Every structure is written in structure tokens, then in C-alpha cells.
Amino acid sequence: MDSALIPRGVKRCPFPQFILFIAIVGAVLLWGVYAMLLCWFKGLNQTNMNDFYGFALWIWADLAVIAVGGGAFFTGLLRYIFGKDDLKNIINYAVLIGFICYSSALLILAIDIGQPLRGWFIFWHANVHSMLTEVAFCLSCYFGVLTIEYIPLVLENRQINKVPFFHHLGHNMHEIMAVFAATGAFLSFFHQGSLGGVAGVLYGRPFAYREGLFIWPWTFFLFTWSAAACGPCFTILVTKITETVTRKKLVKDTAIQLLAKISGWMILTYSIAKTADTWYWATVTVPSLGQTLMDFYSNNPFYGIWILILEIAICGFIPAFILITKKGRKNSAALWIAVFLAVTGVCINRWVMVLQIMAIPVLTFENWVLYLPSWQEIATTILPLAYGVILIAISYRYLPVFPNEPELNPIETLPAEEEEAVEPSVELEQELKPAEA
Amino acid sequence: MFPFSFEWIWDMGHVVFMGGLWYALTILGIGMSYCIIKAAMDACRGNDEHHH
Numbered sequence: 001m002d003s004a005l006i007p008r009g010v011k012r013c014p015f016p017q018f019i020l021f022i023a024i025v026g027a028v029l030l031w032g033v034y035a036m037l038l039c040w041f042k043g044l045n046q047t048n049m050n051d052f053y054g055f056a057l058w059i060w061a062d063l064a065v066i067a068v069g070g071g072a073f074f075t076g077l078l079r080y081i082f083g084k085d086d087l088k089n090i091i092n093y094a095v096l097i098g099f100i101c102y103s104s105a106l107l108i109l110a111i112d113i114g115q116p117l118r119g120w121f122i123f124w125h126a127n128v129h130s131m132l133t134e135v136a137f138c139l140s141c142y143f144g145v146l147t148i149e150y151i152p153l154v155l156e157n158r159q160i161n162k163v164p165f166f167h168h169l170g171h172n173m174h175e176i177m178a179v180f181a182a183t184g185a186f187l188s189f190f191h192q193g194s195l196g197g198v199a200g201v202l203y204g205r206p207f208a209y210r211e212g213l214f215i216w217p218w219t220f221f222l223f224t225w226s227a228a229a230c231g232p233c234f235t236i237l238v239t240k241i242t243e244t245v246t247r248k249k250l251v252k253d254t255a256i257q258l259l260a261k262i263s264g265w266m267i268l269t270y271s272i273a274k275t276a277d278t279w280y281w282a283t284v285t286v287p288s289l290g291q292t293l294m295d296f297y298s299n300n301p302f303y304g305i306w307i308l309i310l311e312i313a314i315c316g317f318i319p320a321f322i323l324i325t326k327k328g329r330k331n332s333a334a335l336w337i338a339v340f341l342a343v344t345g346v347c348i349n350r351w352v353m354v355l356q357i358m359a360i361p362v363l364t365f366e367n368w369v370l371y372l373p374s375w376q377e378i379a380t381t382i383l384p385l386a387y388g389v390i391l392i393a394i395s396y397r398y399l400p401v402f403p404n405e406p407e408l409n410p411i412e413t414l415p416a417e418e419e420e421a422v423e424p425s426v427e428l429e430q431e432l433k434p435a436e437a
Numbered sequence: 438m439f440p441f442s443f444e445w446i447w448d449m450g451h452v453v454f455m456g457g458l459w460y461a462l463t464i465l466g467i468g469m470s471y472c473i474i475k476a477a478m479d480a481c482r483g484n485d486e487h488h489h
Binding site for chain 1: 438442444450451453454455457458461462464465468469471472473475476477479480483
């Protein structure tokens with residue numbers, strides 16, 4: 001039914017099967033949309049946020065998707081600025097994943113602010129003393145960059161590409177993509193950093209407070225570093241999941257191996273820096289504020305020292321050592337484990353920096369306060385996941401997301417299909433046009 | 438927020454924050470305008486010299 005829209009040289013499942021899949025995931029999406037509308041029409045009393053938890057599950061989800069979405073800016077930086085040509089085979093997918101992550105982050109923020117109609121206040125009535133203002137600016141602008149990076153892929157759809165204007169537009173955008181990628185890297189560096197920079201002003205919360213360089217606490221750099229390190233792992237993880245679901249090899253090993261290797265070294269250096277930061281914080285900063293390390297990991301039913309070990313050792317050093325060794329990253333099972341651990345590690349880091357901070361008592365008469373999100377918060381956090389699955393499914397079906405797919409998965413065409421396949425497209429007509437003297 | 442808004446103050450914070458925002462938006466705006474105008478001109482001329 002939709003064969004005219006499917007890229008040439010690739011095979012897709014029958015249209016009814018595709019629609020069924022979209023309908024199932026769409027039901028989850030609608031559940032999230034229902035919860036979102038409850039939050040908008042009835043207010044934030046639909047959540048379990050309270051005086052202790054002004055940030056909730058959403059803000060963790062927000063920071064987590066921004067961190068794992070960092071694969072787009074870092075892969076773009078490597079591809080367009082540092083000229084790593086092997087990554088051209090995975091850059092489309094990295095951009096798509098980044099686009100989903102950042103649009104999800106903006107959606108979550110739109111729910112979280114309670115009154116989305118006043119969302120523009122942050123631009124017009126900007127509080128220029130807030131790092132979160134910079135985050136909002138950079139996040140919105142970088143989403144614009146990702147949209148610009150995603151548009152050429154949409155324009156490469158078989159039917160859209162037949163329109164001369166769109167064909168030329170896509171080509172022109174490809175030509176100056178390095179400018180957009182550089183702008184994206186600049187914006188990403190600052191908003192990832194500013195999210196970590198918040199810790200520098202949390203003087204009243206010794207668990208979070210960090211010292212640093214001038215106005216930037218060390219967490220400013222660690223947040224950017226961790227996003228650049230673990231974002232590509234998320235790109236690899238989603239690529240592997242897509243390959244498993246489609247039962248096809250979609251990206252050449254050279255691209256995956258290069259990204260995994262770079263990511264491995266980034267994770268290793270990040271983990272060393274994070275260990276040094278934690279050591280200094282535990283031995284200098286925390287005692288100077290009248291507390292000890294174990295104050296933050298005892299006398300409560302959930303947060304123990306295990307979370308620190310899990311974040312830095314198990315989800316930091318282990319994936320790093322797997323990915324920096326050729327043997328480790330060439331082993332499929334080890335690669336799966338490494339990228340999964342790396343992604344888990346950065347999500348735990350954001351959890352700790354958002355939710356554990358607020359669980360810890362800061363006044364002598366306070367106790368630990370644990371947090372259980374409401375179903376509306378859970379549904380609206382799952383909403384971006386369903387949206388992401390749907391957008392990936394539609395993009396995979398109708399757009400040439402994986403340039404290596406036809407080569408890696410050659411298909412035997414039936415006579416009827418062959419007839420359809422030779423239907424002249426603008427591109428083919430151009431290729432077959434005799435050269436002019 | 439622009440310098441002609443009543444809330445505007447000529448200090449480092451406003452210049453750096455809002456200047457950074459305009460700078461990024463200007464690059465994206467000029468880049469996209471260039472692509473769109475060139476695409477329209479190429480399409481009008483029937484310029485088919487590139488394939489990708």
C-alpha cells in the first residue's frame with residue numbers, strides 16, 4: 001500500500017503489520033497523553049511533588065534523556081568537525097535519537113511547568129542570573145539544530161526528493177551541515193554543563209555542593225563529559241536493539257567499533273575525573289560543611305554506599321575497560337553489556353544529582369524523605385519512550401536512515417517488484433542523462 | 438527579551454545571556470535562509486548538477 005514511500009533496495013514488513021505495531025505503541029502513547037492532559041487541566045497536584053521534592057521524576061527523566069541524547073552532538077562533532085568519515089553510516093540515526101531525546105526533554109518541561117501557555121516567559125522575562133535560563137535557551141536552540149539536521153533525512157524520502165525544491169534544499173543543508181553541527185556542539189556544551197553547574201550554588205545541600213573553577217563547579221564539566229561519553233553508547237544501544245527487532249544488520253562494524261572505542265576512552269577519563277571529584281568532595285568539601293560521607297549513605301531504607309559503587313565502578317570503569325580493548329568491543333555480548341552499563345551509569349548519576357539530593361535531611365530536625373512518583377508522573381515519563389519508538393518506526397520505514405542497509409541486506413526482487421523498481425525517478429533520470437559535450 | 442523591552446538592563450548578565458541566544462539564533466537563521474534561497478534559485482534554474 002505504501003511501497004512508493006519505502007526507500008529503494010530495502011525490505012519492510014507488510015503495511016497492516018506496521019499499523020498494528022504503531023497501534024499497540026500508540027495505546028501507550030495515549031495513556032501518557034491522558035496523564036499529561038490531567039496535569040495540564042487539573043494541575044501539578046496530580047504529581048507526588050511536595051515541599052521536599054520540588055523536582056520529581058520528570059526532572060530526572062529530563063536530565064537523563066538530555067545526557068543520553070548527547071550522542072547526537074558528540075557524533076556530529078566527530079563526523080563534521082573532526083572528519084571521522086566512518087561515522088557517516090550512523091550519523092543519521094544519532095541525529096534521529098538526539099531529536100527524539102531533545103523533543104522529549106522539551107515535552108517533559110512543558111508538562112513540568114504546569115502552565116505551558118506561559119512557557120515563553122523564560123525567553124521574554126529571562127532571569128539572567130539563573131543557569132536554568134541558559135539551559136532553556138540552549139535546549140531550545142539545540143532542538144532547532146537537531147530539527148535542521150533531521151530535515152535533510154526527511155527530504156530524502158523517495159517521493160519528497162522528487163520535488164526539485166526539496167531535493168536542492170536537502171543538498172544545500174548537507175553542504176553547510178558542519179556549521180550547524182559546530183553550533184550544536186557549542187550549545188550542547190553549555191546546556192549540559194549548566195545542568196551540572198547548578199550544584200555550584202547549592203550551598204545549603206552538602207551532598208550536592210561542589211567547588212570548581214571560577215563560577216563553574218567541577219560538575220559543570222563532568223556533566224558535559226559524561227553526556228559526550230555515554231551518549232554514543234546510547235546510540236549504539238538503540239542501534240543494536242533496532243537490529244535485533246528488525247533481524248537485520250543495519251550499520252557496518254567499522255562505525256560501531258570506532259564510536260565504541262572513542263566512547264570507551266571518554267568513559268574512562270570521565271570515570272577517573274569523577275572519582276577524583278568524589279574523593280575531594282568526600283574528604284575536603286563535606287567535612288568543611290560539618291558532615292561525613294556516610295551521612296549520605298546510611299540511616300535510610302534505600303540509599304546506601306552501593307549506589308556510589310554502582311555508578312562509578314560498575315557502570316563507569318567496567319564499560320570503559322570493555323570498550324577500550326579491541327577484544328572487548330568486538331565481542332557482541334560484551335559490547336551489549338558495556339553500552340547498557342554506560343547508559344545505566346549516566347542515568348544513575350542524574351538520579352543521584354536530582355533525587356537523592358532531596359531525600360537527604362539538611363536540617364537537624366529533618367529525616368530522610370523517600371519519593372514515590374504518582375501514576376501520572378510515570379505515564380508522562382513513559383510517554384516520550386512510546387513517542388520515540390513510533391518516530392523511529394516511521395523513520396526506519398520511510399527514510400534512508402541507514403545508508404548501509406541495502407548493501408548489508410541485499411534482497412532478491414520478484415519480477416513484479418523489478419518492474420516497479422525500474423520506475424524512473426528524478427534521481428535515476430538524472431543519472432541516466434547523457435553527458436553533454 | 439530585546440534592549441527596547443522595559444525590563445532590559447545594560448549589564449553583563451543581560452548582554453551575555455541574551456547576546457548568546459541571538460548569536461545562536463542568527464547563525465541558524467542565516468544558515469537556513471541561505472539553504473532555502475539557494476534551493477529556490479537552483480530549482481528555478483533547473484540546476485541538477487548534484488546527486489547524493
